[in-house]
Amino acid sequence: xxxxxxxxxxxxxxxxxDEKNAILSLDLFRSVKKGTILLKEGQxxxxxxxxxxxxxxxxxxxxxxxxxxxxxxxxxxxxxxCVINKAASEYFISCVEDCILTVSNVDMEExxxxxxxxxxxxxxxxxxxxxxxxxxxxxxxxxxxPEQRYLNLLQKRPDLIQRVPQHQLAGFxxxxxxxxxxxxxxxxxxxx
Amino acid sequence: xxxxxxxxxxxxxxxxxDEKNAILSLDLFRSVKKGTILLKEGQxxxxxxxxxxxxxxxxxxxxxxxxxxxxxxxxxxxxxxCVINKAASEYFISCVEDCILTVSNVDMEExxxxxxxxxxxxxxxxxxxxxxxxxxxxxxxxxxxPEQRYLNLLQKRPDLIQRVPQHQLAGFxxxxxxxxxxxxxxxxxxxx
DNA sequence: AGTATTTCTTAACTAAAGTCAAGGAGTTAT
DNA sequence: ATAACTCCTTGACTTTAGTTAAGAAATACT
Numbered sequence: 187x188x189x190x191x192x193x194x195x196x197x198x199x200x201x202x203x204d205e206k207n208a209i210l211s212l213d214l215f216r217s218v219k220k221g222t223i224l225l226k227e228g229q230x231x232x233x234x235x236x237x238x239x240x241x242x243x244x245x246x247x248x249x250x251x252x253x254x255x256x257x258x259x260x261x262x263x264x265x266x267x268c269v270i271n272k273a274a275s276e277y278f279i280s281c282v283e284d285c286i287l288t289v290s291n292v293d294m295e296e297x298x299x300x301x302x303x304x305x306x307x308x309x310x311x312x313x314x315x316x317x318x319x320x321x322x323x324x325x326x327x328x329x330x331x332p333e334q335r336y337l338n339l340l341q342k343r344p345d346l347i348q349r350v351p352q353h354q355l356a357g358f359x360x361x362x363x364x365x366x367x368x369x370x371x372x373x374x375x376x377x378x
Numbered sequence: 379x380x381x382x383x384x385x386x387x388x389x390x391x392x393x394x395x396d397e398k399n400a401i402l403s404l405d406l407f408r409s410v411k412k413g414t415i416l417l418k419e420g421q422x423x424x425x426x427x428x429x430x431x432x433x434x435x436x437x438x439x440x441x442x443x444x445x446x447x448x449x450x451x452x453x454x455x456x457x458x459x460c461v462i463n464k465a466a467s468e469y470f471i472s473c474v475e476d477c478i479l480t481v482s483n484v485d486m487e488e489x490x491x492x493x494x495x496x497x498x499x500x501x502x503x504x505x506x507x508x509x510x511x512x513x514x515x516x517x518x519x520x521x522x523x524p525e526q527r528y529l530n531l532l533q534k535r536p537d538l539i540q541r542v543p544q545h546q547l548a549g550f551x552x553x554x555x556x557x558x559x560x561x562x563x564x565x566x567x568x569x570x
Numbered sequence: 571a572g573t574a575t576t577t578c579t580t581a582a583c584t585a586a587a588g589t590c591a592a593g594g595a596g597t598t599a600t
Numbered sequence: 601a602t603a604a605c606t607c608c609t610t611g612a613c614t615t616t617a618g619t620t621a622a623g624a625a626a627t628a629c630t
Contacts, residue, residue: 248521255517267510276514310502317509318459322468324516325447328552329440331618332587352608360520365587367609372586523588524617544578557617559579564616576627581620588615598605 187215187286190238194261198308205302212298214288218281224289225266225279232292234265240285241349245357246277254357257282257346263312282350332361333369379407379478382430386453390500397494404490406480410473416481417458417471424484426457432477433541437549438469446549449474449538455504474542524553525561 188210195201215238218224225231227247235242237258244256244264255277258264268275269292299305327335336359340347347355353363361369380402387393407430410416417423419439427434429450436448436456447469450456460467461484491497519527528551532539539547545555553561 244517246517246521253521255520256513265506265510267514270506270510277517306498306502310498310505313502313505313509314457314462317505317512318457318462320509320512320516321448322459324512324519325436325438325469327516327519328447328549329438329445351606353606357520362588363608364589364610368587371609543576545576554618555578556580556619560617563579572630574627574629576625578623578625580623583619585616585618587617589613591611593608593610595608596606598603600601600603 187238190261191236191288194236194263195308198311199304201304205304208298208301212290212294214290214294216287216289218285218287220281220284222285223278223280225268225275225277227276227278228274230268230272230274231266232269234263234269234290234292234295235279236263236288236290237261238286238288240287241282241346242279242285242287243282243350243354244277244279245354252354252357254354257350257354257358259345282354327360332359332365333373335359336366336369337373379430382453383428383480386428386455387500390503391496393496397496400490400493404482404486406482406486408479408481410477410479412473412476414477415470415472417460417467417469419468419470420466422460422464422466423458424461426455426461426482426484426487427471428455428480428482429453430478430480432479433474433538434471434477434479435474435542435546436469436471437546444546444549446546449542449546449550451537474546519552524551524557525565527551528558528561529565 191209192201192206218240224235224242225233235258237260239260241257241259242264243254243258245252245254247253264279266275266277266279267273295305295309299309326338330338339355339359350358352366356363356366359366383401384393384398410432416427416434417425427450429452431452433449433451434456435446435450436458437444437446439445456471458467458469458471459465487497487501491501518530522530531547531551542550544558548555548558551558
């Protein structure tokens with residue numbers, strides 16, 4: 187299970203046994219039950235997450251309605267905006283499935299980063315890469331219709347469509363659950 | 379004019395006269411005419427931009443149609459995705475107005491960063507901050523209607539609505555120019 | 571100044587998303 | 601096992617966006 191984390195790190199930097207042990211000694215691994223809320227709107231948490239197993243999501247509550255905007259699965263890292271801004275969170279984070287996560291806070295990261303400056307490099311590379319991906323992603327979203335977005339998701343993350351409730355997927359696609367339902371029916375009709 | 383760049387840098391790190399001179403000696407400043415294309419689809423450019431004056435935009439050409447997805451104005455920095463991926467660009471970048479920019483490439487940045495490690499820290503802070511902003515931005519986009527997005531833009535970046543052609547704004551809002559035109563008429567009617 | 575081009579608006583029509591409501595299927599809890 | 605929820609679908613209706621086309625207004629060109 188820990189190897190998933192080290193595989194991730196190895197994508198950016200080489201890592202020695204010493205460094206691995208330093209990370210393990212921080213005791214970051216947590217098992218979390220489906221439905222657990224990791225972060226609530228209004229909280230000023232300093233925790234970051236890395237998903238080893240399972241799925242977590244970001245959602246807002248707007249006019250009493252849940253609006254899911256993002257999913258994180260195996261090998262995804264999530265540093266909530268409130269950790270960066272040092273502000274109250276605008277959104278919730280909860281577990282879509284039973285999860286195994288690492289939970290780290292800013293202090294731990296600083297400790298590791300001063301001990302092993304390599305990790306700073308990793309963080310920079312990682313956030314630059316993520317920023318580029320995120321931008322392309324946003325652009326794709328803007329330039330396509332809900333139907334195209336759904337078909338696109340079917341290509342790129344077919345697992346998500348299986349493991350996540352449709353009404354959460356709908357939010358992720360920027361539409362209402364009823365629209366997603368109809369859109370799917372429409373696609374099935376076209377195929378036949 | 380250079381002070382705009384140094385003000386930006388000062389948001390993240392303290393900067394000495396020595397460091398300022400090192401940057402100035404790179405001769406990064408460029409005047410660019412409206413309409414100039416800075417990056418074309420398919421190119422593997424390694425250039426990053428910082429806007430001192432003017433406005434540049436990202437756009438795609440899809441089915442022969444321009445689709446604008448992002449604008450960058452004074453104090454905005456832009457490192458195209460293709461610089462990070464080392465891949466062919468999926469989009470174009472061009473000047474919406476006459477601009478004064480800094481144009482830097484990856485080699486220059488590495489040179490400065492090894493000479494002054496502080497700049498590495500700045501880059502990390504900056505991309506983390508941008509990533510958090512971008513995420514919130516994307517979430518807002520997903521959870522609101524075209525009309526809400528337009529009204530939101532009117533609040534947050536009223537300048538853009540003045541300085542940018544409507545059909546480019548439409549793409550930015552994820553709709554067609556005709557829809558933006560009607561949407562605006564609708565809003566005016568409501569007010570009266 | 572006058573022409574060409576780009577940009578914006580309007581209209582009529584089509585297609586798709588939002589809304590509201592009802593009901594069914596599946597899951598969870600006791 | 602039954603009741604209570606949650607989740608998904610469907611239908612009828614409203615609203616808004618996409619499409620196509622035409623023309624007006626503003627800008628750029630020489």
